Amino acid sequence: MLPEPADPAPETAGHEQAEGLGFEDLVRRHQRMVFSLAFHFLRDRAVAEEVSQDVFLRLHRHLDGLDLGNGVVHWLRRVTSNRCIDYARQRRFRLLSFDSTPEPAVEARTRDPLLSRRLRRLVASLPRQSRMVVILRYQEDLMPEEIARILDTPVASVKSQLHRALRTLRDKMLRVVGDPR
């Protein structure tokens, strides 16, 4: 099996062209990004794999007619985000509550696992669109303008969703650990 190439740097990924890359190369190059978006949003490994596979199969189907001028990474982020939100909407993928939600089996190695787990649970309790905004902002390190293009939403709406989400997270975190003031 071929070694899996590392993910491209986020700042260059948006300008990457798929020209010259085969479908398999594209899958191997972007699988972490697509799977992580789905996994962080849906918090279910099997469902995230299903959604991610669907995204890549769509890419395969549209590869010939795809406008590669905008970059395949943008296309993948856009389709994955929309697919996740649609999936959550259609299947009524509800989290019982952030306290009763089982933590996904796969956990990235973090400096403070308890804090990371708490934050992921709190983000999971946000409305669908806000949840995706937060994940795109912090997983992909995207600016509100780029998130707005991906979600086809006004920039002002993304900024306000992000602001509200961060305020909610901060408030809830303070409630959990106690206000130091």
Added chain:
Amino acid sequence: MMRLQKPHELDDALREAFRRVDPPPGFADRVVRRASQSPVRTTIGTRAWLRWAAAAVLVMAVSGGLWYRAEERRRVEGEEARRQVLLSLQIAGSKLNAVQMKINRHEESRQ
């Protein structure tokens, strides 16, 4: 647990919490295998084919219906014309009979 007192601490903690994770082992191979089997293409192809077939059947059904209706109208009109010709002949025949009877009566009175 960190108290996230400063704004950038929450940003950093979120970046940490939402770092990319590895997909399950063999994920890429499974995707490539599915794509090479082209289930989606096949499904889409079949769906497209079915759509075209349904459209063709619909066009044929509509055309057939229109043709049948036109033929039926032509048949009804033909029958009506035939009926009118027969009626005309019938009327003409009865007129001829009447004239013939008059001639016969006239000849009998002369004799």
